[in-house]
Amino acid sequence: MxxxxxxxxxxxxxxxxxxxxxxxxxxxxxxxxxxxxxxxxxxxxxxxxxxxxxxxxxxxxxxxxxxxxxxxxxxxxxxxxxxxxxxxxxxxxxxxxxxxxxxxxxxxxxxxxxxxxxxxxxxxxxxxxxxxxxxxxxxxxxxxxxxxxxxxxxKPFGHDLETAKELNQLLAGIFNEKQIYRIDHYLGKETVQNIMAFRFANSILEPIWNRNYIEHVQISVTEQLGVEERGDYYDGAGALRDMIQNHLLQLLCLVAMETPVNFSADEVRNRKVDVLHAMRKFSPDDVRMSAVRGQYGKGWMEGKEVAGYREEPKVDKDSNTETFAAVKFFVDNWRWQGIPFYLRTGKRLHQTASVITIQFKDVPHKVFPTEAAESWQQNRLIISIQPEMSIRLQVQAKRPGLDMILNTVDMVFDYKGTYTAQAPEAYETLLLDTMLGDQTLFMRGDQVEAAWELIMPILSTWTNKKSLNFPNYSANSWGPESAEALIARDGFNWFSLPLASSKK
Structure with missing residues (x-):
């Protein structure tokens, strides 16, 4: 350069x-x-x-x-x-x-x-x-x-839809939109940027990137850490505001967006806003059936006893703030109609990882005998953002030997194994883009408001109705049982990467 x-x-x-x-x-x-x-x-x-x-x-x-x-x-x-x-x-x-x-x-x-x-x-x-x-x-x-x-x-850009609109109006009275860089560091991560490259630079994927071949999508951003010293901020925010309204919905937009005409900032951001506008709105009944909240209690992490959320510094002893959230979304358009997108995030969970899993529909007819396919698994595309950076396609293959036995194998693109150069930190990418005047990886005002509008019914329901079972998951677990039930009702289960180490 x-x-x-x-x-x-x-x-x-x-x-x-x-x-x-x-x-x-x-x-x-x-x-x-x-x-x-x-x-x-x-x-x-x-x-x-x-x-x-x-x-x-x-x-x-x-x-x-x-x-x-x-x-x-x-x-x-x-x-x-x-x-x-x-x-x-x-x-x-x-x-x-x-x-x-x-x-x-x-x-x-x-x-x-x-x-x-x-x-x-x-x-x-x-x-x-x-x-x-x-x-x-x-x-x-x-x-x-x-x-x-x-x-x-x-972030956070506003505390809710009303305050986000107020901040947008204030800024619009001082600056042009092209001067305002609403930063979400997740969008600067190498693997996140590679989602667009992976989707739109490879003709092999576009024909199957739709409801005809994809069964469901999962986006999980899980943390082993608790709130640490951020109790005063976090107790006024919670997992839905802190993570899903921005980070996870941004990842969903990258997976679900239509192909942009070009790579200009406004064209890419237009396609992301289209996704948010197409997402199904929540009624009170939808919140009850499609959104789950949790709060961690005490437990053991890596051999050390850790406090529950309500015992953390600067946290209300009767706090109703969720430290875990899981939501089922639908994108109501031709590409994605009827395909669920499951998003979950939480603190004090078993593993620190950010993973997007796209599960494809099963083959229409299995020609192999039952004993050959005992470990049968549907094809999955797994995009790991952290702690490892990789994209892996899981397919079925014959195990070596005289018998016809199938098992799952991974076709892996691993950053460390492919590139010797050290990947830049997300903030390096975003600061450079700010200098260059490139807003592609930054949120536009209407995008922020559309994301708030989508989650406000959930926020309002949870704020107005105190949870009677907090804390409802222990530290070092995968969250509340109700999160498992949310996805199990549709015949699926949450995926996690078999990582050697899940530390940041």
Whole structure:
């Protein structure tokens, strides 16, 4: 990559001393620099209320990068070259006057670089600050040029449909849609991006990618971790808001979307929105039959006793918040009519994994004798996002020997086995796309609202009706029994990868 082709860029990171910058943003920017993806002229300005000098900030980020970067500890020569572009500014998010200092810094860079830099405002802060920051950016006159100004917003984008609409309206009054980057880090993961490549670059798949050949689809994002120190946030969110409304519905859209005319950002996002609009809405009876919630109790994880959710720090002792959610969706269009999409996610489960499983319909007539096909299994396509990155097609084959005995074998595309280069982190991909002005992997405003609209009946039902059986699954299990019943009623069962290790 010739980094000189990138426009000079100024990153202004609100929450510069926070956990997101430490674990994700700073390591991602450093790795982009190492791989020559950053422009020759760039500046990274962290901001927060903590009083730090530029040198203090650089030392902090060096420690963070040494701990969290995929490339390991920073090389001294490379770090010296990178860190001279790091700066810190003490700022009160609530005080619009302090924002004028950002404008002065940007103008100084423009003068020094003899060009107009791209300015990226990154909100690595609590969601309640999003409207305040956006409004103060506007008051300080820092959003006047739609060609060079961009704002990046982390999830959650709104707490429900109403607040998502309010935030969209606020942002639309300040920025053009092409300036707004609603980030979902799942969409930056290599395997997730490969879903589109796998589907639309291979003619062998399109004829069978429909209701005629696919029996059902499962999307599971499971975690061994509990809420850890995020109890105060999580108790106001829950699994449905935290995971299904964004991450899992995004994966569903990639699996179910129609072929785009081209790979332009709006064309791809149009096809995703089409899926959300085609999804069957929930009535109160549908919620009862098609959605399951759970909350973990105490148990044992890897030989250690762990607390139940209600005993976690900063969690209400009578919390009605779900830590597990499973939902059956339908996409009512010609391609998918009648085919169920089962989504599940939860904390303190048996395995940490993100897996999409597409089960194909059985052969119309089995010609082999019963004893030959005792271990018969329908064909499956398994897309593993984490902890391993792979795509495997499970088919039937004859076992070696004189008898005709069939068993399941895997045809595997494994990232580690195929490519020697280390895959970039999701944030590297998304930060680079933000610099380049490519919104393909970012959610559009109507897409966010369509996702909220779909799950609001479930949220409303669960909020208004307290669960009487929480906690209803123990740590290190696969979730509540009702989740098994949800899928078993249709004659199916949940799949999990036989992984040697399920740790992150």
């Amino acid at each position: 010739d980094s000189t082709k990138n426009n000079p860029t100024v990153f202004i990171i609100f929450g510069g001393t926070g956990d997101l910058n430490a674990r994700k943003l700073a390591p991602a920017l450093y790795n982009l620099f190492l791989d020559n993806w950053l422009p020759k002229q760039f500046s990274i300005i962290g901001t927060g209320r903590t009083k730090l000098s530029d040198e203090d900030f650089r030392k902090k980020l060096l420690d963070d990068i040494n701990q969290f970067s995929r490339s390991g500890k920073a090389d001294k020569k490379k770090w010296d070259e990178f860190s001279k572009n790091l700066f810190y500014q003490v700022s009160d998010i609530n005080d619009s006057e302090t924002y004028k200092e950002f404008g002065k810094r940007v103008e100084a860079h423009n003068t020094e670089w003899k060009t107009k830099a791209t300015v990226i405002y990154y909100m690595a802060v609590s969601p309640n600050f999003f409207p305040i920051i956006a409004t103060n950016i506007s008051k300080a006159g820092l959003a006047v040029d739609p060609e060079t100004t961009r704002i990046v917003i982390e």
